[in-house]
Amino acid sequence: MVDLSFRRRRMQDLRKQPGFDQIAIACMFVLYAPIVVLVVFSFNDNRSVVRWTEFSFRWYAAAFGNDGIRNATLVSFQVAAFATFFSVIFATMAALATTRTPAFRGQTAAYAIINQPLMVPEIVTAVATLSFFAILKRLTGVTGIGYLMVAHTVFCIPFAYMPIRARLEDMNLSLEQAAADLYATPLRVFWRVTLPLLLPGIFAGAMLAFVVSLDDVIITLLVAGPGETTLPIYILGQIRRGITPEINAVSTLLLGLTLIFVTLFFFLGRKRT
Amino acid sequence: MADAALSPMKGTGLDEAEQGRDMVLVDRVTKEFGRGEQAVTALDAVSVRILENEFFTLLGPSGCGKTTLLRLIAGFELPTRGQILLDGQEIGHLPPYKRPVNTVFQSYALFPHMTVSQNIRFGLEMLRKPDAEIEQTTRAMLSLVRMEALANRRTDQLSGGQQQRVALARALAPRPKVLLLDEPLSALDLKLRKDMQIELKRLQNETGITFVFVTHDQEEALTMSDRVAVMQAGNILQIGAPKEIYNRPAKRFVADFIGDINIIDATLGNVTGAKGQVTLPGGASLTAYLSDSSISQGAVSIAFRPENLRLVAPDDAAASVIGQIENVVYFGSGSNVHVRLENGTTVVVRTSDSIGALDARTGVEIPEEHVQVLVD
Structure with missing residues (x-):
């Protein structure tokens, strides 16, 4: 009784701290006001991105009619799809190896290596990838979008790994033991029990990987060759020549897409065994 | 009843006549977790025979090794030393999916x-x-489990x-030679x-499958089992x-x-x-009965159950010991009288008779056939 009332009082206290509301509102404002402005002006019937005149879809129409944007979108989706597919496979294997085996020497090192792309400054990875790929290209003579796809796959792995591993850690080990007890070989345990139960985690990891790939600028900027312009790179190029509401429209669409993916990620991640 | 201490099958709870076919034979199995200095011995050279069609219970407090023994039979753990035979075949090192046993978790x-x-x-299907x-x-x-x-x-x-x-039905469906049950009732009210x-x-009777049941609940063990093995600290203390x-x-x-x-x-x-x-x-x-013939004369502990005792007048010739009524705890069908x-x-x-007043002097009759001299 005493303990309970004490805890309740403390919880109320936190929200009643002087300045709590103001700080919260200020944070929300800084985070979301620019995005609101971007979205609002994407519907502006005017060349200006600061002066509102009238509501219109004209910049969306312009964006859809723009070959540059269409091509960049296509490239972005191709790269993201490839990177998502393969990063999820590698992440699933890594997650299984780090949760479904007895503790092994160097396990912590394995985590660190898997998560490395999250910790190393992206520009370092980008420069390293650029020079490494340059050597490969000279040695093999092979060029093409494959390099960009591989680079994306690599930095997507840790993002896909996190939710998959979280899901595996949540999953009761006795389910897999029960399957083995009921005469399922390790391979059949995986297909019949582990994988079906892991699917929400895999979907969540795929969403995250897709969004991260779609979003990437630095590595793409350095690695992408001619004709491999992704949407963020295209936007970056356009902005150098001055912001137009067309860019606002494209950014708003990208935002919408990301929101859908993040929402899916949230709901899939929340569904528990 | 048979005199356990003199029986040739002493310590197994089996008389010569009662012996059936061995279904599970655990032969000097030791299980250590961890390595070197940090190794913990969960089972210390444990041996046990479980017969065909038997309802056999491993009983003990948590950490006594009962679940480890079950998991060794299931194949989720491998023995450090020793053999496990199932129906005459060594299975100690087979993976779980190659053992004809099923588990209720x-x-x-x-x-x-x-x-x-x-x-x-x-x-x-598997x-x-x-x-x-x-x-x-x-x-x-x-239909067997009415589902x-x-x-x-x-x-x-x-x-x-x-x-x-459902868990029971799933484990019984492949008709295992042995059904292993790991405290399956502990989550129920x-x-x-x-x-x-x-x-x-009922299921055990109807299917005729050997059940190996793990529990820490002594009442559950006594109610259901044909035989019980009492375990403590990685050892089996008594089987019967x-x-x-x-x-x-x-x-x-x-x-x-x-x-x-x-x-x-x-004093013995x-x-x-x-x-x-x-x-x-x-x-x-x-x-009194000796639980072991190796007990030597001198100071010993003796044990007797409250329900076998009787309160008598302090001057009654039947009074084995005399004391004072210290406390009376009523529990419905009778009372526990604490005599100091x-x-x-x-x-x-334990008595359902009328009881003397608190602090009254009383005699307690301890019938000698119910007294056991214990080994520590």
Whole structure:
């Protein structure tokens, strides 16, 4: 009784701290006001991105009619799809190896290596990838979008790994033991029990990987060759020549897409065994 | 009853005549977890024989090694040393999916992405049984555990008792040689647990499968088992029929762990065969059973159950010890009377008779056939 009332009082206290509301509102404002402005002006019937005149879809129409944007979108989706597919496979294997085996020497090192792309400054990875790929290209003579796809796959792995591993850690080990007890070989345990139960985690990891790939600028900027312009790179190029509401429209669409993916990620991640 | 201490099968609870076919033979199995300095011995050269069609219970407090022994038989752990034979075949190092045993897990471990009948079919499908047989067996299992109506339910829509029955059906469906049950009733409330105890016994009778049951609940063990092995700290202290374990505990730990019991200090005099002359505090003397013939004369602990005692007048010739009524605890069908002896020891007497007033002097009759001299 005493303990309970004490805890309740403390919880109320936190929200009643002087300045709590103001700080919260200020944070929300800084985070979301620019995005609101971007979205609002994407519907502006005017060349200006600061002066509102009238509501219109004209910049969306312009964006859809723009070959540059269409091509960049296509490239972005191709790269993201490839990177998502393969990063999820590698992440699933890594997650299984780090949760479904007895503790092994160097396990912590394995985590660190898997998560490395999250910790190393992206520009370092980008420069390293650029020079490494340059050597490969000279040695093999092979060029093409494959390099960009591989680079994306690599930095997507840790993002896909996190939710998959979280899901595996949540999953009761006795389910897999029960399957083995009921005469399922390790391979059949995986297909019949582990994988079906892991699917929400895999979907969540795929969403995250897709969004991260779609979003990437630095590595793409350095690695992408001619004709491999992704949407963020295209936007970056356009902005150098001055912001137009067309860019606002494209950014708003990208935002919408990301929101859908993040929402899916949230709901899939929340569904528990 | 048979005199356990003199039986040639001493310490196994089996008489020569009762011996059946060995189903599980655990032969000096040691299990250590960890390596080197940090190694913990969960089982210390444990040997046990479990017969065909037997309801065998591993009983002990948490950490005694009972679950480890079960997991060794299932194949989730491998023995550090020793052999495990199943129906004459060494299985100690086979993976779980190659052992013809099935497990009912404490958490049930039902597959949440499958329906009730899909769960039950799983083992049969893995054994690649013909479809017709799978259908037939699944239906038979559903009716055995009375779950026909819920065959297509998802398992997360079931109550605890229903999940329990599905787990049983799933484990019984492949007709294992041995069914292993790891504290399967511990998550159920008291009423349901009592029902399931009877249900389990019925299933064992109907299927004729050997059950190996793990529990820390002594009442559960005594109710259901043909034989019980009492474990402590990685060792089996005593194996025997429930009555034998209850009436003739071999060790102080067993006596203390199972049921209510009085354990008091006494002095052992002459020993003849399985019996010995014991002098009680206060000077009275009686002939008690020895739990082990190696017990030497001198200071010993003796044990007797509260329900075997009788309150008598202090000057009655039948009074074995004399003391003062210290406390009376009423529990419905009777009362526990705490009698404080002159040397300070308290003896509990269970009685439904009328009782003298608090602080009154009373005698306690201890019938000698119910007294056991314990090994520590």
